[in-house]
Amino acid sequence: MSNLERVKYYFEKGWATVVQVQMYVQYSVITGEEFEEITGEAYSTTT
Template sequence: MFENDFERLKYYFEKKWAQKPQLRLYVSFGVITPEEFEVITGEAY
């Protein structure tokens, strides 16, 4: 269904299954980039 973690996390955020603090952790773990965080949330990392 998802080609990569970015698409999966974007979908989860849109469905409200993931929140910004969780996405910040994914950035710190290197799963998504700070730029991808910004695309998903609309806020700077």
């Protein structure tokens, strides 16, 4: 399972919030584009 698949699974199950998924981007686990794919929201460094 890739990092993208893992984070997406956690988000879909409700085990990770949007803020937590943003933290995965900040720690370079996933990209901003992958964040958008997972959450359906645009990634912004100011949020």
